[in-house]
Amino acid sequence: MMAYIFAGQGSQFRGMGAEVFGEFPDLVDRADDILGYSIEELCLADPHERLNRTEYTQPAIYVVNALSHMREVRSGSGMADYYAGHSLGEYNALLAAGAFSFEDGLRMVAKRGELMGGVEHRGGMAAIVGLSGTEIFDALSEAGLFDVDLANFNTPSQVVISGSAQDIATAQSVFENLGASYHILSVGGAFHSRFMAPARAAFEDFIEPFHFNTLHTPVVSNRRALPYLNGSVAVDLVDQITAPVRWVESISYMARQGVTEWKEVAPRAVLTPFLRKIIKSETSKQ
Known part of the structure; x- marks a missing residue:
């Protein structure tokens, strides 16, 4: 069995999509009409240095991922048994x-x-390598950092936390004293945390009129680490904004269903290293 996995923010770079824009001129034109600017210019040249701003990053990655997958389908290799996407990438999986x-x-x-990108008091994020989610939660509690959330469970020993910029900075010494690696991420906010509640509420109102079709292939939800139920797409996409990305459990679920072949769709590969560590951990349990 085969699964396609789609990357989200963090996979962008200037020059991305050069190989696909020319293959889908009609879709590129439609994207420009919706966005009000040239998506190709943003991705290839980024003349105004906006590509790393959340409000531009997300549509840019979505478009490049979508066109890249369409090219796979056109070549005859695009069919899968499962789809999944990391955070923003979940939209490409659902597409x-x-x-x-x-x-x-x-x-x-x-x-x-x-x-x-517009949430006030946006905060920040940091990746912690070398500790489990439980160990990180306990360390945050012991340090009195109760306003920091566990945001992304990327591998069994890499977890991303979200919180205020001050708390993210304070947490560095806490985790380095425990022997973990600590990397403050260059992102535009405390994503997948309670700090995104204003964005979640506004998005819930925005998404309400949209129609969602019955899925023809299972998509594993970030929020539940189980396949989407028809009728639950809008709910999961809204909740995803403040809920953690349960990527380890999502990959483990697909592996247990028999997936052995994985194809990452991304401007640059960021999920494949996570995948190897998750599969290695799953194999060691057997």
């Missing part, structure tokens, strides 16, 4: 499974990026 059109997906992603 691939037929949940909505390219255009509607882009409208949702553009609003999502705008709302998440």
